[in-house]
Amino acid sequence: MIKPFFHTLANGLRVVCVEMPHLHAAELAIYVKVGGRNDPPGREGLSHFLEHILFRGTADYTSSLEIETAFEAVGGAPNAATDAESTCYYSRVHPAHVRQGMDIFASMLLRPLLEGIEVEQRIITEEAREDLNEQGDEINPDTIASRLLWPRHPLGMPTIGSLESIAAIGRTDLEAHLQRYYVPSATVVVVAGPVCNHEVFVAAGEVFNGWQGSAPPATRLVNRRNTAPQIRFVRDSDSQMNLQLAFLGFPRGDRRFMAVRLLRRILAGGGSSRLHLRLREELGIIYSVEGAIGAYDETGCLTFDLSTAPNNLHQAVEVSLGEIGRIASEPVTAAELERVRHSYIFDLEYSRDSAYEMGVRYGWGELIGIKRSIEEDQEEARRITVDVLQEAARDLFAPQNLNLVVVGPNKMGMKKTIRELVARYAEGFNSYPGPAGQFTR
Structure with a gap:
């Protein structure tokens, strides 16, 4: 029987535990309510860039290799994804090591080094080029359609950003975005698998209770519709x-x-x-x-x-x-x-x-x-x-x-x-x- 349990820490962080006793592996994920629609003008792709850079090292794990091997030690393989309105960090972990998995993700979110920016810029630029033709025109139908659906709005912009906006992103931008949006009230930690809700809530409290931050800015809403095809x-x-x-x-x-x-x-x-x-x-x-x-x-x-x-x-x-x-x-x-x-x-x-x-x-x-x-x-x-x-x-x-x-x-x-x-x-x-x-x- 699958049972979801919900708990909110004193700092506003929400913790969800989905008890699935019939399984043998647990899934740990951290959702942050920030995505492409929150990127400032001229810095489109910033949320996606920040997701990448958090894997470059932390105060406790000084390189991406150390982060990867730390997750491997608890049965995991970390990954992340950024969409228009959220960013998710996730990994499978052994049920006995959920607390350790939380520790690693907490280090990434709360104590990142924000280093390797130029290298990551080159990587993301190559990723963005996959959606361009030889003349540099956008050829990804999803992105083109989004511009038609939501013109002159962040939802109409590619989550990855443009070549120009990616090149413009610097450490100051990353620090400001991290401080503005990576706050406990805009974050959910979820564990699903053969785990006990009480143990998950205790572990989350021990790992994240010291995290502080103000509420993030309001999101700009879409307020227009097309009148013709x-x-x-x-x-x-x-x-x-x-x-x-x-x-x-x-x-x-x-x-x-x-x-x-x-x-x-x-x-x-x-x-x-x-x-x-x-x-x-x-x-x-x-x-x-x-x-x-x-x-x-x-x-x-x-x-x-x-x-x-x-x-x-x-x-x-x-x-x-x-x-x-x-x-x-x-x-x-x-x-x-x-x-x-x-x-x-x-x-x-x-x-x-x-x-x-x-x-x-x-x-x-x-x-x-x-x-x-x-x-x-x-x-x-x-x-x-x-x-x-x-x-x-x-x-x-x-x-x-x-x-x-x-x-x-x-x-x-x-x-x-x-x-x-x-x-x-x-x-x-x-x-x-x-x-x-x-x-x-």
């Missing part, structure tokens, strides 16, 4: 066209969010999904299609990614928009909804076998303010009806929410053709029957 073409020498259809979506606390999860599965959730069947199995013009959900406090998105030959681009866009429009205009069958619902509920069941996934559910969930049990998600999924699903699709796939990105060897006439397809989608969508104003609000 957005299209962006980027020329690249690749042999295929990389296509992303990104729809501006709902905040993660929105009542329609569960419906969006099921819509993603219906359209691009595996071998039986609509886009997979039409584009791959029937037409043979793609290898795969992926759907992904992004969600924040005040906004979100649903994206579909695929690649195809230049000659097939017109058909791929036409079919994709046709299937997306159809799910808004025609109710899905009860059988299709039930199949997707069961798949989602079963995946939730399977997540009980993963200490990592339970750490994300209860640790990251605590950080962003949404604590939901597996049972609560399953029950909400069971309440989704065909009508609720169609209502969400009508709101989500409205033309003004569409942001289309095409990256590849653009050919003459291609842009005009795609713009005509998008215009046809908008015209057809707005003619769907339904309550007045349902699709154009």
Whole structure:
């Protein structure tokens, strides 16, 4: 039986323990509520850079090698990730050595040397170049779509930053960012595995009680929406066209969010999904299609990614928009909804076998303010009806929410053709029957 327990230290640090006695390894993670959307202008990529530099050495472990070997001694292998709004440091550890794992992470967060900046700059610069073409243009569809979804806002910037902003980051920037955002009130420590909550809370108190810091600055929120579809073409020498259809979506606390999860599965959730069947199995013009959900406090998105030959681009866009429009205009069958619902509920069941996934559910969930049990998600999924699903699709796939990105060897006439397809989608969508104003609000 999986049991999550929650405790807050006197300094505001939240500690989560997920008892999973059937496992043999524990997952230790530290979530900090800072990411790309918190980077100051001209220093985009600072949160990601700081995540990297904390592995360069601390007052107790003077090099990345010493940090790695310290984790190896407790059965771990440390890693980290930075996204738009959070940074996570995590490692598997032996259940008997959770306290030691906390000690190492505490040393990284509270006593870093902040050395090796120039070396790390070169490493991150090479990472950033992977998203640029020979002319230095951005070719990552995710980043291009984000700029369309959230123009002139930090959410529209790449988490890694630009070549210019990466080069501008210095020690003073790193120190200020660390002091401003790496504070106990904006941090969650989570341990999931065959552990006892009392022992975890005691260990966290001993390791982190001396940590102090003021509340971090308020986050700048998105406050505008597009009024028409957005299209962006980027020329690249690749042999295929990389296509992303990104729809501006709902905040993660929105009542329609569960419906969006099921819509993603219906359209691009595996071998039986609509886009997979039409584009791959029937037409043979793609290898795969992926759907992904992004969600924040005040906004979100649903994206579909695929690649195809230049000659097939017109058909791929036409079919994709046709299937997306159809799910808004025609109710899905009860059988299709039930199949997707069961798949989602079963995946939730399977997540009980993963200490990592339970750490994300209860640790990251605590950080962003949404604590939901597996049972609560399953029950909400069971309440989704065909009508609720169609209502969400009508709101989500409205033309003004569409942001289309095409990256590849653009050919003459291609842009005009795609713009005509998008215009046809908008015209057809707005003619769907339904309550007045349902699709154009």
